[in-house]
Amino acid sequence: PIPTLQARDGALWLEGLALADLAARFGTPTYVYSKAALEAAFASWREALAGRRALVCYAVKANSNLGILSVFARLGAGFDIVSGGELARVLAAGGEAGKVVFSGVGKTRAEMRQALQAGIRCFNVESAAELERLDAVAGELSTRAPVALRVNPDVDPKTHPYISTGLKGNKFGVAFADALSLYRRAAALPNLRVTGVACHIGSQLLDPAPMAEAARKVRGLVERLAADGIALGHVDLGGGLGIRYRDEAPPTVADYLAPLLEAFEGCPQELCFEPGRSLVGNAGLLLTRIEYLKPGETKNFAIVDAAMNDLARPALYDAWHEVVAVAPRATAAQRYEIVGPICESGDFLAHDRSLAVAEGDLLALLSAGAYGMTMSSNYNTRPRAAEVIVDGSSAHLVRARETVAELYAGEKALD
Numbered sequence: 001p002i003p004t005l006q007a008r009d010g011a012l013w014l015e016g017l018a019l020a021d022l023a024a025r026f027g028t029p030t031y032v033y034s035k036a037a038l039e040a041a042f043a044s045w046r047e048a049l050a051g052r053r054a055l056v057c058y059a060v061k062a063n064s065n066l067g068i069l070s071v072f073a074r075l076g077a078g079f080d081i082v083s084g085g086e087l088a089r090v091l092a093a094g095g096e097a098g099k100v101v102f103s104g105v106g107k108t109r110a111e112m113r114q115a116l117q118a119g120i121r122c123f124n125v126e127s128a129a130e131l132e133r134l135d136a137v138a139g140e141l142s143t144r145a146p147v148a149l150r151v152n153p154d155v156d157p158k159t160h161p162y163i164s165t166g167l168k169g170n171k172f173g174v175a176f177a178d179a180l181s182l183y184r185r186a187a188a189l190p191n192l193r194v195t196g197v198a199c200h201i202g203s204q205l206l207d208p209a210p211m212a213e214a215a216r217k218v219r220g221l222v223e224r225l226a227a228d229g230i231a232l233g234h235v236d237l238g239g240g241l242g243i244r245y246r247d248e249a250p251p252t253v254a255d256y257l258a259p260l261l262e263a264f265e266g267c268p269q270e271l272c273f274e275p276g277r278s279l280v281g282n283a284g285l286l287l288t289r290i291e292y293l294k295p296g297e298t299k300n301f302a303i304v305d306a307a308m309n310d311l312a313r314p315a316l317y318d319a320w321h322e323v324v325a326v327a328p329r330a331t332a333a334q335r336y337e338i339v340g341p342i343c344e345s346g347d348f349l350a351h352d353r354s355l356a357v358a359e360g361d362l363l364a365l366l367s368a369g370a371y372g373m374t375m376s377s378n379y380n381t382r383p384r385a386a387e388v389i390v391d392g393s394s395a396h397l398v399r400a401r402e403t404v405a406e407l408y409a410g411e412k413a414l415d
């Protein structure tokens with residue numbers, strides 16, 4: 001699934017570097033990303049949008065490393081953030097505040113102030129209460145806040161229930177039926193400037209139809225608002241395009257976008273998108289070393305030095321990540337449970353994988369560029385992994401491995 005990963009002389013290379021050399025240099029576990037794969041993913045969005053006034057706002061939550069953000073900033077991307085922390089990262093990485101959209105149901109007053117002072121492009125407002133709060137905060141700063149309402153188009157994205165966000169029963173967005181009255185309220189508030197509309201129905205979407213249906217509903221709303229004297233400058237259609245982890249067949253970016261572009265054909269609004277996974281998911285892998293092979297009565301275990309704290313997706317969503325030996329042995333393959341050292345049975349990275357490996361060998365968990373490092377934790381006082389971006393035959397350490405001392409630097413024993 002990673003376009004720049006190849007086997008050469010029986011070992012795996014990412015762009016111009018052998019994974020074994022990266023492990024020797026940076027240790028394990030380490031997240032390794034391919035700059036060329038990041039750039040290619042961004043280019044496929046840009047090309048599919050050529051000729052349309054559009055902005056691709058990378059969803060920072062998928063991978064917020066400054067190195068990754070700087071690659072996208074240089075390519076001219078905007079950013080979709082969900083916290084003041086993510087805004088600080090975007091600015092530290094050279095991103096432009098004027099291309100930042102701020103999503104999320106729980107924006108604090110401090111986050112609103114921070115974003116207004118930075119001069120972000122738009123707040124995607126998710127409730128009536130947030131609208132009132134934003135108006136008040138903007139008034140205190142004697143400014144006007146640019147707003148879009150995130151509407152909930154109530155379509156079923158047919159994805160994992162934890163990552164489906166556009167159905168009536170969940171906490172995101174405002175009900176379609178309430179949108180018109182909320183827009184009227186927003187237009188009447190003195191410190192708001194109504195600039196757009198936003199929606200996002202879910203993640204890892206493999207079927208373009210639900211998003212196409214959502215886009216048609218949003219187009220209808222844009223027209224109703226225009227008839228009401230509320231002219232919007234942009235339409236934000238969120239993120240969600242899925243990737244291939246195993247045997248999924250996600251639409252290409254162009255196929256995913258075609259019905260969305262069609263739904264807004266002839267509309268003057270700028271189109272925005274908030275892709276996360278499709279930009280970074282298949283640009284990264286998690287490199288880990290086998291500490292022990294442990295034969296069992298019913299299962300064999302490969303105990304590796306990465307764990308659920310490094311890559312939570314398998315434990316959390318039962319997600320499937322491909323596991324490959326970095327230099328497979330000539331011996332017969334055996335089936336293994338790939339597990340970490342954490343003291344929980346839920347600490348697995350993969351079930352029942354066929355591998356020809358020995359103790360000390362390296363494994364790569366593929367498609368780990370999105371929601372890998374950003375969802376990691378320090379459970380079991382495990383320092384988080386290093387992160388490296390490969391660019392041709394150079395490797396850039398973009399996050400040093402944490403030290404144990406850093407983990408409890410803010411703590412204190414009682415006297």
Ligand code: LLP
Pocket residue numbers: 059062080103104163165200202203204205238239240241274275276277278313370371
């Ligand atoms: N915009 C909004 C408002 C979102 O909530 C999300 C993701 C995105 C954009 C980016 O969606 P993407 O293009 O990456 O699908 N941790 C889960 C995924 C959670 C997605 C949450 N929202 C996972 O590991 O699969």
